[in-house]
Amino acid sequence: MSTTATDPIRDYIVQEFLAGEDAADLTDDFDLIESTVVNSLGLVRLISWISETYGIPVDDIPLEPAAYRTLADIRRFVSEAAPAAV
């Protein structure tokens, strides 16, 4: 999976959680939770955004932080839950 500037999930995380910071380290396997880039409040925002952006019903959204640990994890879940959107 590429991490280009047109990647909406990466763009969202850079814009909302890393605004004004160097995002060069945000690779596909960068740990968003461990690094505290996404904290518990951020996780709620991230999940809400994914649900609304990709039209995934809240019943189909995993609520464990592990599902959102890395960009690769998030893309994997979104591509399974909303394959047409990714």
Next chain:
Amino acid sequence: MAAENDTDTYGLTAPYADELNDDVTRWDRAGEFPHEKWKPLQRSGLFTLPFAPEHGGAGRTLTETMAALEGLGHTSRDAGLNFSASTQIVSVGIPLQAFGSAELRERYLPRVTSGEAITAHAITEPGHGSDVMNIRTTAVRDGDDYVLNGGKLFITNAPVADLFLLYVRTGKPGAFGLSTFLAERSTPGLTVGEPLDTMGLRTSPISEVTLTDVRLPVANRLGSEGAGFLIMDYVMKREVLFSFAVNLGEMTHRLKRVVEHATTRQQFGASIGKNQAVAHKIADMRIAVETARKWLYDTGRKVEQGKDASLDVAATKIVVSEANQLTARHAIQIFGARGYLTDTGIERELRNATAGSIYSGTNEIQRNCIAALMGL
């Protein structure tokens, strides 16, 4: 003069002005919910706006609904009733439409959109006001049911509500241990306390809600177990936009009234508005009203487009509630002794405006959120 909203829903409640404004001072003194004024709101179609037509809704957008609520604030001088009406739309109907099962939607939404069933949502607890992550009321799974125990406090509309949306803990500590349940008032073990006497918004009744071994079927849960905080996040954004759109209408009306007074009241051979001390206050009121309008509708459009508006919603809540308080204080000062009299209704507006920096998450909590969102 402040701009009027030209959205077609803005004037929805205007034809009912006489009924809504009948004896407002007496109702405020009594501190009672004016049931008879609920009926014109039902007839106006206000409660139908953001809901799907198959459930009796009008299918209007979020910002069109905000415009109607702004119009209500401009029309009705009963801010307590206005607040209860806004709560009616957002507390049960909005989450039920977005997260409820087809069965729940079919069963309850028509009663909500018609206004036949008055609704409330129960989030705040005696030990946890804005600290919603620490909700202690529990729901424990028991076969096909959940058993709920705990207590809620300061629940708007509770004394008159038929339906409650309950935010409770079903799992681990923190955000993802919360779940949301729909309960009818008649559910055994659900007890509504006496209305609490308040400083402002006195016609919008609030009370305690106690849950003692309340048994609810799994089917009454909205969304999956643990999704309560996501539902709350969705609802609170709309609660701020709807209830503070009402405030915008109230402020716009207040500003018009103050301008009229300042241009007609004569002192020392001239209208009092010719005094800079008065004119500057009115200019500040205008700035506050228009700033509130920009924040409200910019944020509304952002939410409507599905963008992350967490910071915007927090800022909007602060800007509008503080504008409401500032304009109410200035109005009293400009009206002088008349503003201080209860019969003119000006002092009531200051009492009502005071609540805005407290409910929907205190302004201190909103500032904490903004700071956290800035990485501080």
